[in-house]
Amino acid sequence: MAPSVTSAVVDDKPEIYEDNHVHDVYDQIASHFSSTRYKPWPIIANFLATIPTGWIGLDSGTGNGKYLPLPLERPGSIRTIGLDRSLPLLEIAKTAGGVIRDVVWGDILGYGWRTGAFDYAISIATIHHLATPERRQSAVQRLLEAVSLSHGRILIYVWAIEQDELSKRTVPSNSYSSQNGQDVLVPWVLDQPSKESHQPGRVLQRYYHMFAKGELPGLVIKCAEQMGLCIGASSDFSTGGYGVEIIQDGWERSNYYVELRRWQS
Amino acid sequence: MVRLITHNLLACHVKGCTSNNFPLEFKDVQVELRDAEFNSDFLRGFIPKIEWKALVDAARQVGNTSLPLELPEMLDDDFLKSLHHVLLEIHVEEGSMTCPNCHHVYPISNGIPNMLLAEHEIG
Numbered sequence: 001m002a003p004s005v006t007s008a009v010v011d012d013k014p015e016i017y018e019d020n021h022v023h024d025v026y027d028q029i030a031s032h033f034s035s036t037r038y039k040p041w042p043i044i045a046n047f048l049a050t051i052p053t054g055w056i057g058l059d060s061g062t063g064n065g066k067y068l069p070l071p072l073e074r075p076g077s078i079r080t081i082g083l084d085r086s087l088p089l090l091e092i093a094k095t096a097g098g099v100i101r102d103v104v105w106g107d108i109l110g111y112g113w114r115t116g117a118f119d120y121a122i123s124i125a126t127i128h129h130l131a132t133p134e135r136r137q138s139a140v141q142r143l144l145e146a147v148s149l150s151h152g153r154i155l156i157y158v159w160a161i162e163q164d165e166l167s168k169r170t171v172p173s174n175s176y177s178s179q180n181g182q183d184v185l186v187p188w189v190l191d192q193p194s195k196e197s198h199q200p201g202r203v204l205q206r207y208y209h210m211f212a213k214g215e216l217p218g219l220v221i222k223c224a225e226q227m228g229l230c231i232g233a234s235s236d237f238s239t240g241g242y243g244v245e246i247i248q249d250g251w252e253r254s255n256y257y258v259e260l261r262r263w264q265s
Numbered sequence: 266m267v268r269l270i271t272h273n274l275l276a277c278h279v280k281g282c283t284s285n286n287f288p289l290e291f292k293d294v295q296v297e298l299r300d301a302e303f304n305s306d307f308l309r310g311f312i313p314k315i316e317w318k319a320l321v322d323a324a325r326q327v328g329n330t331s332l333p334l335e336l337p338e339m340l341d342d343d344f345l346k347s348l349h350h351v352l353l354e355i356h357v358e359e360g361s362m363t364c365p366n367c368h369h370v371y372p373i374s375n376g377i378p379n380m381l382l383a384e385h386e387i388g
């Protein structure tokens with residue numbers, strides 16, 4: 001039986017807690033992690049399939065780079081640059097899909113780009129590894145700043161408290177009442193326990209903030225307000241200026257997602 | 266990989282370093298050339314987003330002088346082939362990139378640029 005998900009308390013400075021419970025874990029599980037995750041979720045595949053030819057994008061928290069080859073129907077028509085904190089994962093990502101990819105070792109809270117350099121950005125299963133609401137909001141802000149002020153498109157995916165029935169995970173049951181999401185540790189079994197040698201299995205605990213319903217769009221709106229952006233469709237604003245529209249948000253396979261578009265009028 | 270397509274997007278992000286922080290300057294580079302699939306549609310769509318002078322200068326720093334100083338108005342095949350080569354076939358494997366403003370050095374190792382900063386350097 002798989003070890004179960006437990007509640008987490010962030011009991012250290014968030015950046016140190018993330019080092020111990022996110023970055024170190026990914027560095028250790030990189031090769032195995034890579035072999036078990038490859039199927040793009042439909043919403044992500046569709047988002048990338050509709051990006052115009054000639055556009056350049058950022059995959060913030062690219063992991064093993066599984067989205068860098070998309071869209072498979074038009075290889076090389078758009079270019080996605082992969083950013084990640086884990087060097088072992090980037091070593092895999094840099095040849096994702098058997099072709100050389102552009103990858104950068106960096107932090108999703110860093111800002112190593114010229115402003116508005118990208119046409120689109122995705123951040124899949126990454127922001128939920130940040131240990132405070134402020135850091136999660138900063139991560140959203142970095143995405144809004146990284147893309148074009150006039151046409152930038154963004155897709156964000158995070159883990160939901162509401163888990164798929166098919167998912168093997170069980171979440172501590174008190175979490176369903178939470179409006180603010182739930183901090184958990186999710187076990188990763190590195191070695192199975194061995195009966196012959198009586199070796200206990202090695203289990204690493206990864207930190208996740210599981211998002212509550214409405215929490216992700218809430219974060220986007222808070223962020224946009226602080227940046228002084230209009231929130232909604234550009235046609236709703238007669239005065240002109242800069243804005244961001246939530247194109248869609250929803251739940252897919254144990255995750256919440258939100259798709260955004262920046263506009264200038 | 267640090268190809269010039271990536272370099273054209275990177276800027277220094279040390280705390281307080283917000284102007285003249287682009288483009289980063291290549292130093293002590295080891296370069297490898299590898300063929301990439303030519304896609305003229307991608308290039309035509311991408312050209313308006315290029316910081317042209319930064320690309321020309323970076324190409325010179327890694328030993329390529331094939332690009333004109335001004336972006337030509339006529340995008341013929343010869344030009345697109347040169348651009349394709351500069352953006353996507355020159356790989357900086359080792360070396361570093363230095364910020365023109367604060368002189369922070371971002372190392373490149375095994376084809377991967379290190380844009381991580383220490384906690385006290387983050388803005």
Ligand SMILES: [Zn+2]
Nearest residue numbers: 277282364367
């Ligand atoms: Zn600098």
